[in-house]
Amino acid sequence: MQEDRRLAVLRAIIEDYVATEEPVGSKTLVERHGLNVSPATVRNDMAALEEEGYLAQPHTSAGRVPTDKGYRLFVDQLATVKPLSAAEKRAIQTFLDGAIDLDDVVQRSVRLLSQLTRQVAVVQYPTLSRSTVRHVELVALAPNRLLVVLILSTGRVEQRVVELGQDLPESDLAELRSRLLLTCVGQGVGTAVDALAAVSEFSRPEARPAAEGVVAALADAILDERSTERIAVGGTANLARYGDSFDSAVRPLLEALEEHVVLLRLLGEATTGGAVTVRIGAEGPIQELASTSVVATGYGPGAQSLATLGVVGPTRMDYPSTMAAVRAVARYVSRILDEG
Amino acid sequence: MQEDRRLAVLRAIIEDYVATEEPVGSKTLVERHGLNVSPATVRNDMAALEEEGYLAQPHTSAGRVPTDKGYRLFVDQLATVKPLSAAEKRAIQTFLDGAIDLDDVVQRSVRLLSQLTRQVAVVQYPTLSRSTVRHVELVALAPNRLLVVLILSTGRVEQRVVELGQDLPESDLAELRSRLLLTCVGQGVGTAVDALAAVSEFSRPEARPAAEGVVAALADAILDERSTERIAVGGTANLARYGDSFDSAVRPLLEALEEHVVLLRLLGEATTGGAVTVRIGAEGPIQELASTSVVATGYGPGAQSLATLGVVGPTRMDYPSTMAAVRAVARYVSRILDEG
DNA sequence: GGTTGGCACTCACCAACAACGAGTGCCAAG
DNA sequence: CTTGGCACTCGTTGTTGGTGAGTGCCAACC
Numbered sequence: 001m002q003e004d005r006r007l008a009v010l011r012a013i014i015e016d017y018v019a020t021e022e023p024v025g026s027k028t029l030v031e032r033h034g035l036n037v038s039p040a041t042v043r044n045d046m047a048a049l050e051e052e053g054y055l056a057q058p059h060t061s062a063g064r065v066p067t068d069k070g071y072r073l074f075v076d077q078l079a080t081v082k083p084l085s086a087a088e089k090r091a092i093q094t095f096l097d098g099a100i101d102l103d104d105v106v107q108r109s110v111r112l113l114s115q116l117t118r119q120v121a122v123v124q125y126p127t128l129s130r131s132t133v134r135h136v137e138l139v140a141l142a143p144n145r146l147l148v149v150l151i152l153s154t155g156r157v158e159q160r161v162v163e164l165g166q167d168l169p170e171s172d173l174a175e176l177r178s179r180l181l182l183t184c185v186g187q188g189v190g191t192a193v194d195a196l197a198a199v200s201e202f203s204r205p206e207a208r209p210a211a212e213g214v215v216a217a218l219a220d221a222i223l224d225e226r227s228t229e230r231i232a233v234g235g236t237a238n239l240a241r242y243g244d245s246f247d248s249a250v251r252p253l254l255e256a257l258e259e260h261v262v263l264l265r266l267l268g269e270a271t272t273g274g275a276v277t278v279r280i281g282a283e284g285p286i287q288e289l290a291s292t293s294v295v296a297t298g299y300g301p302g303a304q305s306l307a308t309l310g311v312v313g314p315t316r317m318d319y320p321s322t323m324a325a326v327r328a329v330a331r332y333v334s335r336i337l338d339e340g
Numbered sequence: 341m342q343e344d345r346r347l348a349v350l351r352a353i354i355e356d357y358v359a360t361e362e363p364v365g366s367k368t369l370v371e372r373h374g375l376n377v378s379p380a381t382v383r384n385d386m387a388a389l390e391e392e393g394y395l396a397q398p399h400t401s402a403g404r405v406p407t408d409k410g411y412r413l414f415v416d417q418l419a420t421v422k423p424l425s426a427a428e429k430r431a432i433q434t435f436l437d438g439a440i441d442l443d444d445v446v447q448r449s450v451r452l453l454s455q456l457t458r459q460v461a462v463v464q465y466p467t468l469s470r471s472t473v474r475h476v477e478l479v480a481l482a483p484n485r486l487l488v489v490l491i492l493s494t495g496r497v498e499q500r501v502v503e504l505g506q507d508l509p510e511s512d513l514a515e516l517r518s519r520l521l522l523t524c525v526g527q528g529v530g531t532a533v534d535a536l537a538a539v540s541e542f543s544r545p546e547a548r549p550a551a552e553g554v555v556a557a558l559a560d561a562i563l564d565e566r567s568t569e570r571i572a573v574g575g576t577a578n579l580a581r582y583g584d585s586f587d588s589a590v591r592p593l594l595e596a597l598e599e600h601v602v603l604l605r606l607l608g609e610a611t612t613g614g615a616v617t618v619r620i621g622a623e624g625p626i627q628e629l630a631s632t633s634v635v636a637t638g639y640g641p642g643a644q645s646l647a648t649l650g651v652v653g654p655t656r657m658d659y660p661s662t663m664a665a666v667r668a669v670a671r672y673v674s675r676i677l678d679e680g
Numbered sequence: 681g682g683t684t685g686g687c688a689c690t691c692a693c694c695a696a697c698a699a700c701g702a703g704t705g706c707c708a709a710g
Numbered sequence: 711c712t713t714g715g716c717a718c719t720c721g722t723t724g725t726t727g728g729t730g731a732g733t734g735c736c737a738a739c740c
Binding site for chain 1: 702
């Protein structure tokens with residue numbers, strides 16, 4: 001019984017603290033939420049919660065502030081993920097429906113997420129590791145220069161210019177083209193690279209070096225794409241609302257936002273099945289960002305999770321709303337990808 | 341004679357203020373720079389400079405601070421653009437030489453600029469308005485779906501997927517392809533769109549709608565590219581160094597950095613011939629950014645100026661160094677584009 | 681006339697100090 | 711277990727006075 005109330009107190013403290021950004025005391029807490037107990041009782045509960053590590057005092061005789069552990073408990077047990085309003089849902093849908101291509105979907109998602117959560121939004125472009133090669137095209141820019149174009153099932157297009165070091169007759173070019181198509185199209189990017197290796201072996205000896213160059217470029221494009229995970233960031237203007245703790249929090253965050261490799265580590269593994277991951281403060285992989293949290297989830301067409309999307313904000317954030325927004329955007333984006 | 345000294349005083353004040361970020365008084369000024377006059381004399385000069393609007397006092401009995409007009413004079417007349425060190429030049433060159441394609445060049449330039457100037461760097465992707473069509477390719481994804489690929493002389497590649505609404509035989513496709521090539525290749529993007537209009541008219545009547553669809557997509561790609569000016573931003577972490585005047589300066593700047601349209605207005609027209617444009621404070625087009633300056637210049641292969649690149653920072657910045665860095669990076673990037 | 685030393689004045693900044701009040705912990709009674 | 715009471719803590723706010731960097735002005739000097 002008391003246990004229930006304690007959790008209610010923790011929840012109330014977190015809600016108040018998120019709203020006011022100030023340590024919350026027993027009296028104001030009782031007033032604002034309709035707790036049917038006296039401040040003294042709440043104080044006892046607070047003392048217990050602090051004992052267990054869910055709360056902390058900035059200094060003696062100040063109100064309490066939730067710890068990372070407190071937020072953790074809140075997120076795991078207490079948060080009723082509040083559904084978005086119908087109007088919000090409609091707004092999301094119409095905004096995303098206006099997208100014209102994959103890039104645009106990602107751009108719009110970032111913007112949407114940052115506006116909904118008033119936080120910094122991060123959207124990873126769909127990973128290609130599970131995508132397939134849809135088409136390969138060779139375009140002769142000059143007799144000894146080729147443009148290699150790679151088109152993937154996600155709609156992404158990669159191109160490479162290859163200097164052949166020799167002139168390649170149209171006949172050889174055509175043969176190489178058809179052989180590449182035969183080998184690659186329909187292959188997953190994981191297997192396509194291996195399959196490519198054999199292609200150049202069947203060329204005319206004279207055309208051999210050129211073919212090898214093309215194959216190398218193509219393999220490079222595939223491999224490069226496999227590892228280069230692109231990322232879009234938006235809503236950095238929301239960082240200006242951090243108020244206190246500026247150098248300590250914003251500086252490293254801005255740095256992380258520019259280092260996409262770091263950012264990827266921060267986002268973490270894509271989760272599947274609509275689950276939203278929450279990393280609170282020091283739970284994250286980056287020392288400097290101990291006072292920021294990450295709310296993220298995987299998304300992608302069908303049930304698969306090709307990439308991750310989420311927001312980064314101060315540990316003191318409105319988790320229920322944020323989680324709802326992240327989940328909603330992920331769902332709608334996934335649906336768009338389904339249709340595309 | 342006194343006029344010369346006054347300018348020297350202005351210059352000294354600006355240098356000190358940029359270095360210390362604090363209003364500078366007559367005494368410390370005389371000490372730090374080897375001015376062979378007494379503080380009283382300097383005070384007289386300061387009073388005159390203030391009278392003319394080059395200096396301002398935050399409050400009575402505080403040191404002087406340069407006004408926008410003061411910086412303007414400094415930049416126009418006094419600044420000896422200090423050349424970069426040989427080491428710096430070498431660093432720039434090797435860093436940029438490592439770039440593998442146009443995107444990479446831009447990415448590296450942004451990073452380089454922000455590191456050299458410790459400021460927020462902005463690089464506009466080369467504008468296509470003066471570029472020419474190098475190649476057009478049609479790829480049949482399905483009998484009734486075409487991928488249209490547009491390759492431009494800058495190395496940019498644009499693609500569009502076209503739903504034909506009918507199946508198009510390979511023969512028609514080949515004819516359309518060769519006709520497009522004939523019409524467009526070598527054309528500037530300005531004239532290519534007009535030339536396109538005639539292409540579909542010569543198709544077989546049955547293939548007419550399909551041809552029109554393709555032409556429309558191509559025209560769209562060209563037009564879209566002509567107006568969509570892409571931009572890369574880097575070094576936002578340097579905003580954390582703003583210290584004072586945070587909400588007033590950083591917030592609107594972060595917002596501007598996300599609105600690429602706004603950012604383009606901020607960068608302004610590309611200047612030609614190696615001239616570096618400096619926009620100080622309220623000289624810029626955006627009200628909210630009255631306390632930030634822009635140092636920018638045009639760049640591009642040959643003598644032409646396809647795009648703009650530069651940095652955005654507080655009005656209180658080291659103009660000589662910044663201008664030198666911007667100019668140097670623009671030169672090297674232009675050289676790279678020449679070779680590509 | 682430009683330059684300089686002297687001098688009174690201004691005013692942001694800092695430290696010390698007191699009053700205030702929100703909040704706590706503890707305890708005894710309900 | 712809850713509650714009212716009470717003493718205590720301590721950050722916040724406002725006051726006050728001293729300090730010093732800096733100024734403007736003026737008379738004297740070169």
